[in-house]
Amino acid sequence: MKKKYKKQKKYAPDPKFNDPFVTRFVNHLMKNGKKNLAYRIFYNAMNKIDEIKNKEKKSSLDIWKEGLKNVTPYVEVKSRRMGGANIQIPISISSKNRVTKAMKLLIKCSILRKEKSMSNKLAFEIWEAFQGQGESVKRKDNIHKMAEANKAFSHFRF
Template sequence: MRKIKRKKKNYIPDPKFNDSLVTRFVNHLMKNGKKGVAFRIFYNAIKKIDLIKNKEEKSALEIWKDGLKNVTPHVEVRSRRMGGSNIQIPVSISNNSKITKAMKLLVTCASSRNEKTMANKLAFEIWDAFKGQGEAVKRKENIHKMAEANKAFSHFRF
C-alpha cells in the first residue's frame, strides 16, 4: 500500500465536563499554543449558551453537541484531473474527518461573526447551529449542494 494508516489519536478529557470531544474542539479553537485561553473561551461560550436558552430541557453541552451534529457534512467534493479538465468528484467522508470538518466550520464561522468577544461569537454560532441556521449550517448545505450537482461523476472515485 502506498499510504500508511495513521494511529487514532487519543484525546485527554477536559477537566470540567470530562469529555474528550470538548478537548478536540478546544484544540481547533486554540491559537499559538494557548490552550488555557481556548478552554476559557469555550467555557465562557457554554455559560453564555446557558443564559441564552430559555425553557430548553437540554444542557448547554448537549446543545453544543447537537449544533455540531447539525454542522457535520456527510460528503465532500475532491478535484481529479481527467482528460485535461478538473472534475469535482463527490466522496463520502470518514467519521473522524466529519467531526474535524464540523469543528473547523464552527470555529471559522464563529470568528467571522460581528460580536464583541470570541466567547460571544462562539456561543451565538453554536446556538444558530443548534437551531439549524447560521453561517456554518449554510456552508455545510453548500458542500452538500456541490456534491449533489456533481453526482454524475461519482463513478470516478479515487
C-alpha cells in the same frame, strides 16, 4: 507493500465537563499553543449558551453536541483533472474526518461573526447551529449541494 495506518489519537478529558470531545474541540480552537485561553473561551461560550437558552431543558454541552451534529458534512467534493477540465468528484467523508470538518467549520464561521468577543461569537454560532440556522449550517448545505450537483461524476473515484 501494505499501507501503514496512523495511530488514533487519545484525548484527555477536559477539566470541567470531563469529556474528551471537548478537548478535541478546544485543540482546534487553540492558537499559538494557548490552551488555557482556548478553554476559557469555550467555557465562557457554554455559560453564554446557558443564558441564551429560554425554555430548552438540555444542558449547554448537549446543545453544543447537537449543533455540531447539525453542522457535520457527510460528503465533500474533490477536484480531479480529466481531459483538460477540472471535475468536482463527490466523495463520502470518514466518520473521524466528519467531526473534524464540523468542528473547524463551526470555529471558522464563528470567527467571521460581528460580535465583540470570541466567546460570544462562538456561543451565538453554536446556538444558531443547534437551531439549524447560521452560517456554518449554510456552508454545510452548500457542500452537500455541490456534491449533489456533481453526482454524475461519482464513478470517477480516486
